[in-house]
Amino acid sequence: MAKKSKRTAQPRNPTSSRDIDRWLAKATQHLLQADYERVIATAQRVLQAPVASQQHRIEALDRLGAAYSMQQRYFEAYTVTTMLVALAPQDAMYWYNRGIAARFTMRIGQSLRDLERAQELDNDSLLADRLAKDLPFARDAAEQSRVLRGPDFTLDQLIEQEELFQQAVEVMAAHRWADAETMLRRVIAIGDVLPQPWGNLGLTLIISAASTRPRPPCVVPSRSTRTTRSPARTLSGYHTSELRANCRRCGSPVRSRARR
Numbered sequence: 001m002a003k004k005s006k007r008t009a010q011p012r013n014p015t016s017s018r019d020i021d022r023w024l025a026k027a028t029q030h031l032l033q034a035d036y037e038r039v040i041a042t043a044q045r046v047l048q049a050p051v052a053s054q055q056h057r058i059e060a061l062d063r064l065g066a067a068y069s070m071q072q073r074y075f076e077a078y079t080v081t082t083m084l085v086a087l088a089p090q091d092a093m094y095w096y097n098r099g100i101a102a103r104f105t106m107r108i109g110q111s112l113r114d115l116e117r118a119q120e121l122d123n124d125s126l127l128a129d130r131l132a133k134d135l136p137f138a139r140d141a142a143e144q145s146r147v148l149r150g151p152d153f154t155l156d157q158l159i160e161q162e163e164l165f166q167q168a169v170e171v172m173a174a175h176r177w178a179d180a181e182t183m184l185r186r187v188i189a190i191g192d193v194l195p196q197p198w199g200n201l202g203l204t205l206i207i208s209a210a211s212t213r214p215r216p217p218c219v220v221p222s223r224s225t226r227t228t229r230s231p232a233r234t235l236s237g238y239h240t241s242e243l244r245a246n247c248r249r250c251g252s253p254v255r256s257r258a259r260r
Contacts, residue, residue, distance in 0.1 A: 014051070015049050015050075015051050016051065017051060017053070017056075019049075020046055020049060020051065020052050020053075020056045021056075023042050023045055023046050024042075024046060024056065024059050024060065024063070026038075026042050027039050027042040027043050027046070027060070027063040028063065030042060031063055031066055031067060034070070036067040036070055036071050037067075039063055039064070039066070039067040040064060040067050040068070042063075043060040043061070043063045043064035043067070044060075044064065046059075046060035047060050047061070047064075054087060057087065058084065058087050058088050061080050061081075061083055061084050061087070062084065062094075064080050065077050065080040065081050065084065065097060065101075068080060069097070069100070069101065072104075074101050074104035074105050075105055077097070077101040078098065078101040078102060078105050078107070081094060081097045081098035081101050082098060084097070084098070085098055085114075090121060091121070092117075092118045092119075092120075092121035092122040092123075092126070092127055093118070093126075093127065095114050095115070095117045095118035095121060096114070096115065096118035096127055096130065096131070096134075098110075098114045099111045099112075099113075099114030099115035099117075099118060099134070099138065100134070102114055103138065103141075105166060106162060106165075106166065107159070107162045107163060107166065108138070108141045108142050108145050108158070108162060109142050109145065109146075109155050109156075109158035109159035109162055110159050110162065110163065111138050111141075111142070112135075112138040112139060112141075112142040112155070113155070113159065115131060115134055115135050115138050116135070118131065119131050119135065142155060142158065145158055146158050148193050149161075149191035149193050150191070150193075153191060157190060157191065158191075160190060161187055161190040161191055164183055164186055164187050164190070165184075165187045165196070165197060167183060168180050168183035168184050168187060168197075168200065169200070171183060172200065172203075172204060177204050177207055177208035177211070178208065180200070180204045181201065181204050181205065181208065184197050184200055184201040184204065185201065188201070
């Protein structure tokens, strides 16, 4: 009986530059249709392609940042536009976009600096109308924040403090309580005028202490003790059948208590 020949796996067609161009065109089309989730998925596909050139990545990040901004996901938009100004530092629009994202992520000082940089690079005055409205607002907001911290407080210090606070919030979200405590104390040391760093620091200390405090083992009555009680519910309303090797209420090991 003749042996069946094994099928050889057909190699996948590698992604080409033409594919990247097609994906970017689709991302633009999705953006015009306000289909922002598909914009994000398509742009991320471009960014993950090994053959994507730097220009491809810039265009993909541009679409991605626009989609995040339209969804009011300003923290993601700030991250994306930060990558854009690093890749294309002479593009006024990218600095403007990051300045707006910075405002909505409570980076007031950085917002002012980015918008001023956008104005410097806007040689064709394409952003003149927007900057005429946004720059005065950014200057007033940054000046109020700076003066609140003292007459000698600088814009550089304001930028440093606001950025450090946002990083501390991200560290808290990752449950890195010791790092968050260190960063929040640094924020307070730069300028101690706002309640938010103290509130976050207090929360960090409470959670950190609770997570490191040893829990006492739960005590389950012995069988002889349980026979004298109602078999339905014991230990603050928990049925004894729910308390086996580990207590489901607190997760600690269960220890039987003998009847004296």
